[in-house]
Amino acid sequence: MRRPGGIESLAELESDRAQRRGKVLRRLVGELRPHGRLMGVALVFILVGALCQAAGPYLVSQAIDHDIGSGDGRGLLQTLSMLFVVYAVGALAQRAQTWRVGHTGQKVLAELRRRLFERLQQLPLAWFDRRPLGDLMSRLLSDVDTLNQLFAQGLTQLLGSVLGLVGVLIAMLALNVRLALACFSLIPVIVLTTWFFASRARSAYRKTRQTVGDVTANLQEEIGGVRQAQAFNRTEKNIERFRDRNAANRDANVAAVGITSAFSPAIDLLSTLSTALVIGYGGVLVLDGRLTVGGVAAFLIYVQQFFRPVQLAASVATLMQSALAGAERIFGILDETPEPPDAPTAVALGSLKGQVVFDRVSFGYDPERPVLRDVSFHLEPGQTLALVGRTGAGKTTVASLVPRFYDVTAGSVRIDGEDVRQVTRSSLRQRMAMVLQEPFLFSGKVADNIAYGKPGATREDVEAAAKAVHAHDFITRLPQGYDSVIGEGGATLSQGQRQLLAFARAVIADPRVLILDEATANIDTRTEALIQLALGRLLADRTSIVIAHRLNTIRNADLILVMDQGAVVERGTHDELLAKGGLYADLYHQQFRDTPGKTQALG
Known part of the structure; x- marks a missing residue:
């Protein structure tokens, strides 16, 4: 029997991680396939750059051994001219490959962002219920940025380093096999060193991606709730909690940087050993007449060129670990199951009358924990249904x-x-509208927020909707009237003003079915009086479902359902339910009890 946490299970865990990393890498490479032609052109430039890199030291050896050694000044000038051309062509090829790969990378990133946003728009609401907004923003911004760094810088360096390294190895073998093999004896040490640091960097950078997501999520939540934090004197606690998460992110990044910073000195040490090997063994070969001085000089350059790609590849490998961790989180969103598509036999609703029927409906966000139990009601077109009950009764559901x-x-x-x-x-x-207790307004003009309910609405339509809900007066008092720009969420407006704009947005949509989810709960008495006048026109000839916070607003509802723990416990009109003396009557009398401070909010 295998013990949990034993060597076998750890090996399996590492194997699973390796398979997952390989899958993410293959998928990331697959994102480049639609741009194969551009990448092919870039590969040609990379190959040209690698050839130029390999040819340079060879020309140096020729200049030392044949031109300088024989005193041929004309030949030296020709060799130097060729060297200049080779390095110039290499520089131009490097610029071209960087531009091509960077251009391709940006196209891939733009496509990824588009698909991410589309998938987020397609996911069911239940998916968002389980995830903090800040973490999603981190995936869309920070994680995509790590891929941007990989495509903009790392990919070019990686491809150039690999091909350049191959060219250097071939050139060293062609120049002198013995000295080349002696230098190659350090390759196993280089591979082991690289593997040692890369394996630790991989887990370190995965942790940095997780911790930065926690920090972003915490920032999103705390900034959005700063009023509540100050009201409940929680600012110090919030600062302490953010300090802990920020410290965890700092420690994760310090650990990752510590690992990567130790790699470069290790490679420098191996480079120094290789240089000493070339000078020592190369000198012996020169004394034996098996190698020229120019050949030793060329080998010294090749050794530097050999380790430069290794260092670049290692830095890119570090960048790739961070990018793979980010890509894993991005693909995690892309792999989420979108909202189920319309049934193949689904039909488009024509002109809607507005009849709404619930037939023994049960529902649970978690199938194991039902929220609604056997709810039934029947609404004819134009009727108003009011849902009443304590918090958590299932009204919003x-x-x-x-x-x-x-x-x-x-x-x-x-x-x-x-x-x-x-x-x-x-x-x-398309034939429904919803007004919530906490309306969401977009950053932009007041007119655009109202017209959101009816794309293509004219200014006359917007003003007519605002007048219908008595929002026109306060809008015209704003600095630019309907063209006034409001901040995100309408932070520059009062709660009542935001609610009036939400009502105007519903009016302009001209829905057949209107849902009001405690839409007047946060409105002052005077504004509510104006809203009640507007609601008379708004609800006329429309089927309406009203979740009631203030019971005096639903006196004229055609049907009132009293809910408790997901079930309908009472139904009837206002007068009928009061006469029964049940839960509705109890809630009603509690709310309008004369004793000050005893009013109970029904949420």
């Missing part, structure tokens, strides 16, 4: 199933007699 943000676990949701799973999502959501 009911509303989220109508536009099919989630699919039911059991039962069915039908719109105009059609199961929502048998109609296309776009046609379903």
Whole structure:
């Protein structure tokens, strides 16, 4: 029986990691295949650069042995001219290969970003419920940036180093086999040294990618909640928590840098040993007449050229470890299962009347933990349904199933007699609008935020929608009116003003089914009075589902469902439910109890 954590299990774990790294690397290389022609041209330039690199020291040996040794000044000038041409061509080839590979890399990165954004748009909401926004931003920005460094710098250096190294090895063998083999005796030591540092750098850089994701996620959360932190006197605690995560990221990067910084001196030591070997053994061969002085000089240059690609390849290998860790996280998003596509037999909804039916619906975000249990109701076109209950009763979940943000676990949701799973999502959501308790506004103009509900809306449409919800007056008082730019999330506006803009966005969409999720919960009494006037027009002839925070706003609802722990425990009109004296009546009396400070918010 194998013990957990034993040598065998550790070996298997390392084997799994190696297989995963190999898979990620192959997949990353596969991203270059559509650009094979550009990479082929770049490879030609890299090959030219490698040949020029190998030819240079040979010309130096010729100049020393034949031109200087024989006193041939004209021949020396010709050799130097050839050397200048070789190095000039090599420099031009290097510039061309860098531009080609960099250009190709940027095209690959742009395509990756596009696919990442598209996949994020296609993922189900349940996927986002389980992941912090900051970590996603880290994957889109920081992890993609590591690939940018690899494609912009590392890939060119790696390809050039490999081909250059091959050219140097061939040139050394052609110049003198014995001295070349003596130098090659250090290759096993170089390989072992490189493997030793690379294996440790790999795990170190994977940790840096994880810790930077934690830091970004923490920043996103804490900056977004800075008001709450100050209100609850949590700033010191938040600073301490960020300090810990930042320190973990610092330690991970210091460890990674420590590993990579130790590699360069190790290679320099081996380079010095190789130089000493060339001078010592090369000198013996010169004394024996088996090698010329120019040959020794050429070998000294070749040794430097031999170790330069090794150092470059090692630095690129370090960069590649970071890039592979980032690529693994990026591919993790691309491999996520998108929102299930529309059924092959799905039809597009035509003109929607607005009948909504829940038929024994059960649902759970986690199949093992149901949130809704056997919920049923029937709404005719134009009717208003109010959902009431304490926090966590399942009200928002009911509303989220109508536009099919989630699919039911059991039962069915039908719109105009059609199961929502048998109609296309776009046609379903096109005829619906939703106003949330915390409306999201985009950074941009006020007019653009209202027109978001109706692409192509005219300024007249925008102003008419704003007037319908009594937002026109406060908008015109802004510095640039409808062209005023609001910050991300509408931070420059009050909560009530943001809510009014959300209502205007819903009005301009002209939906057949309207969902209000505690949409008036954070509005002051005066603004609520204006909203109630607007709601009379907004709800007219529309099927509406209202999640109620203030029970006095749902007196005229056609049907009120009282929910508790995911089940409907009472149903009826306002007067009927009050007469029953059950949970609704209890909640209602609690909310409007005369004793100050005893009002209970229904969320």
